[in-house]
Amino acid sequence: MPKIVVLIDGVTIKEMQLTKDRTTVGRRPYNDVVIDNLAVSGEHAVFRLASGIVSVEDLGSTNGVYVNGQAVTSSVLRDSDVVEIGRYQVRLIDDANPAGDKPFTRYPASESGVEQQNALLRVLTGASAGREMPLTKVVSTFGKPGVVVGSITRSRRGWELTHVEGKPRCTVNGVPLEPDGVLLKQGDTIGLAGIKLEFVLT
Numbered sequence: 001m002p003k004i005v006v007l008i009d010g011v012t013i014k015e016m017q018l019t020k021d022r023t024t025v026g027r028r029p030y031n032d033v034v035i036d037n038l039a040v041s042g043e044h045a046v047f048r049l050a051s052g053i054v055s056v057e058d059l060g061s062t063n064g065v066y067v068n069g070q071a072v073t074s075s076v077l078r079d080s081d082v083v084e085i086g087r088y089q090v091r092l093i094d095d096a097n098p099a100g101d102k103p104f105t106r107y108p109a110s111e112s113g114v115e116q117q118n119a120l121l122r123v124l125t126g127a128s129a130g131r132e133m134p135l136t137k138v139v140s141t142f143g144k145p146g147v148v149v150g151s152i153t154r155s156r157r158g159w160e161l162t163h164v165e166g167k168p169r170c171t172v173n174g175v176p177l178e179p180d181g182v183l184l185k186q187g188d189t190i191g192l193a194g195i196k197l198e199f200v201l202t
Contacts, residue, residue, distance in 0.1 A: 002054050002094035004047060006033060008087060018054060023047040025085055026059070038164050039063050039086035039139040039153050047077075054092055056083050062162050062181060063153055071157070086153070087138040117201045119159055121152075124189070124196040132200075135159070143170075148193040152184070159184045159199070166193075 004023070006014040016023065016033060025033040026044040035044070041061040048055045057074040058065040066084040067075045077083070083090040121142065123131045133142070135152055141164060143149040148166030152159055162181035163169045169176045171191035172184070184190075190197040 002049065002092060004033075005091045005093060006035075007089045007091065018047060018049045021049055023049075024059075025090070033090075035085065035088055037086050037088070037139065038141050038149070038151055039162075040088070044085055045083070054094055061085075062179065063151075063155070063160065066155070119152075119154075119184075119199065119201050121190070122198040122200055124198055126195055134202075142197075143192050150190065150192055157183060161190065161199075 001017050001019065003015055003017045005012055006016075014033065020032070023033065024031045024043060024046045025035060025040075026042050027034070027036060027038075027040045028042040031043065041059070041063070043059045044061040045059055045065050046057050048057065054077045055074060056065060056067065056072070056077055058072065063086060064071050066072065067077065068082055069084075077092045077094070079092060079094040081092050083092070118134070120132050120134045123129050123133075135154070139151060139153050141149055141151045143164075143166070148168070148170065149164040150170040151162050151164045153162070160181050161170065161172060161177065161184050163177045163179075171177065172182050172188050174189075174191065184199045186199070186201045188199040190199060
């Protein structure tokens, strides 16, 4: 019987046998696997079991689903494949569908990403102008909770900015964010709740 193991920073926090046709993962409490993290969408992904084959499908999430480091909309999984959802990793263990001679590679959050540079946000306006906020986490949220909140996720593609909640939406270089977010570049200016921030690679 296949099962999934949920890890964060290499530490196992949950194991679940895949006994149903659909096993959902997301932030909302009605999911089969609940991950209470702002980088995880309310309904983020679903694991499907059909004829002994396990697959994963992105349910239109904001930050995407990655299998062994590659962004996917859906993918058939094999034993030891690693699915990344936000900063969490979900490893499939399926003795009936072995990976053959494919080695298992764990992708720790601290080592993920083609973009290996560190980054920070520099405040450009207001009383805190000049203040620098290093982005030391895989997922960093900022803004005013209950008003406007943005999130920057360090992924294999780089640094991704998404709008979490509130109106008006976060802007990058004066342009409102699309629902899928945007990859940040050196010197991009982020607008949030009347404050301007500069994205700086270090």
